[in-house]
Amino acid sequence: MKRKLLALLLAAAMTMTALTGCGGNQAADNGNKNAENSKTEENGGDTQAKEGEIPNLVVTYAYLEVPADIDAVTEKLNEITTEKLGCTVTFIPYTYGNIQDQMALTLASPSEQVDCMFGMFRSGIAGAVGKGQLKALDGLLDEYGQDIKATLGDYLEGTTVNGEVYGVTTVRDLAGQSAYYFDKAIIDELQIDLSAVHKYEDLTPVFAKIKEAYPNLYLACNSGVKPEGYYMSDDGIQDPLTDKLGVLMDSSELKVTNLFESQEYKDFCKMMKEWNDAGYVYPDIITDEANGGQALMKSGVVASYQNVYKPGALTENELLAGRELEVAVLGEPISYTSKVQNWSWVIPENSVYPELAMQFLNLLYTDADLVNLLNYGVEGKNWVLDADGFATDGPDTDGYSDKTAWKSGNAMLSAVWKGDEATLYTDLMDWNKSANKSAALGFAFDSANVTSEYTALSSVTAQYRMMIEWGFAADVDASIAEMNDALYAAGLKEYMAEKQKQLDAWAAAK
């Protein structure tokens, strides 16, 4: 009996190794192919691939979570590219959770083929450009990307470093504006008028009223991923210059100052302290990384949360929060570099087929089928077009759960999801145009000369900002002063001087 069991185990183990062995070989084969491909390109590049073999683009994309139907989408994607570009596509999905690590790894391994990358550049693309990880796109754009140029126009300046374009942003909200989203049932019940709310301070009486009626609900929290801090200006004037370490308090002037010493910052933090003392702030806000505002609203913990605003944002938030919402829009929208760069398509230095990659990107700005596929999944399965021309739930909607139109490329080509205005995307473009534009729009700071200061500074902000900006500090003034001392000790002065120097050089070259 025992021996039989052992034999079975051994057999199982051997099949396992055989299987993994196969997988390994396949990967190695692919690797060889890539190597061959790059070789043929090096040898003159007259034929991009061997005869009879169609080139294969490697494209990375980003999702909240990888959709279940990713294979079906990839298959469809390949149908489109085979027909339009004569190439196949290996489609690699990253998730928002791991994209930063994945990108860093991919960009740091020059032998790995990636032709197009939809990247998250929270601290701008200048760093990757400085390390020689991205290809300059000007020539490619002229030759293959005319439609991109026509669609994005001036926004291409937002992804320009040292006079050359390195990234292609997508048509989405290219400006920033803050808003608070409220549970509509509560607002209606208490007869609160949100139209009078234009600033953070205006929220205090609203919160007080709701807290009185629902003492168990919290009101102040924010959505999504836990940021390094919470402070967000609502005046539509400030430009955070990507990392808030040295900002333009008045974005019409190119003068770098320290946000954390400003009166605006102090006032904001004092207000947050008041909110926290009054019990408005979600007490686990600092430690709860798993739940954003929408999830907390869904589970009945909060009655309101902060998130960015743009046309169509209300419907997006309602889908995630699972109930009807009402929005109080704060301040004015403003467009600055990091808003444009934050999510951009880039062609990494590891690209084997840069020309084809640019053609693929151009397709994202011209081909409605491709855009809809990436936005909503396979038509007829994950979504269908209803009689009025709106996109709506298909037989297997959940198979492509991450339905958003801001990532793929030209959202203007996308079908509008049911519940939104038919004019959603033109509204969005108008809103983008209406936004204040920072005088530094297009300036991308490269921290390469001050990396040690940057690491030290981000350690300081990690220690203080969340605590102060959510009102957990016992003495706001003292904590802010302490943080500023620590920041200056960590080299904020040098950091800001470098920023000012680069900004001046950029302005002079413009």
Next chain:
Amino acid sequence: MKKRKMAWRYRYLYLLMLPGLIYLLINNYLPMAGLVIAFKKVNFRTGIWSSPWCGLENFKYLFATKDAWIITRNTILYNLVFIILGLVVSVALAIFLSEMRSKKMRSLHQGCLLIPYIISYVVVSYLVYAFLGSNGLINKGILQEMGKNSVNWYLESKYWPFILVFVNTWKNAGYASVIYLATILGFDDSVYEAAQLDGVTPWQKIRYITIPLLKPTIITLTMLNVGRIFYSDFGLFYQVPQNSGAILNVTNVLDTYVYRGLLELGDVSMSSAAGLYQAVVGFFVIMAANALVRKISPDDAII
């Protein structure tokens, strides 16, 4: 000549050693060439080898601020406590286990002690959170029931040295005790029998037989840990405190500092500089510890 003969005689033993050697060569020695990255300003367009040298520029950030002192202090002090406490607790556990008569009970307890070791730190961090969160067991179940104010655990740095030491010991002591237990069970029974005839008390048995016999194992394991005194368990220091900024002064260690700083920069040169720094310090610490052991008890020195 004689040496070569020896080598031939033990050829099969060398053959046995070969896979391990190859593994070491590929995994630990070949990548050492990559250490040049730590001294270069890497540009991916020109490649690693033709990138410009930049001296010690990449190391600067490790010492640039007053954080450097806090991080070094935290890393070394926590590790010292972990090594000493871990040693005492796991040896004690191993002795308790070895004294158990029933084999079944011994396996049961051993299994229970091992469970924390196989739980990932992500899960552990949520277990801790279930105790310490604002609605957690300690605040809701104990402090409020007793009519006391609840504590914002994740904002109060004074508690965290104890919490981290407790969690680390709870998680790792069981694993180390298994190694000690295996050694104890391998001891020659006749020694204990002889002692029994002489009428020793259980305490004397532990004090004069078990612990002296365990000494080589204790020294080897401790030396291994000492060599890693400049490394820290990322999960313990990043996940368990839920990455809370307010308690950074007692939870920030070299690995978390490097991670926080470089996550957005993605600078391979600076990360490999940190790795090299850890390895070099670890090397000197382990050599010093070995020299110390050689002085106290020459037989047990490793090198």
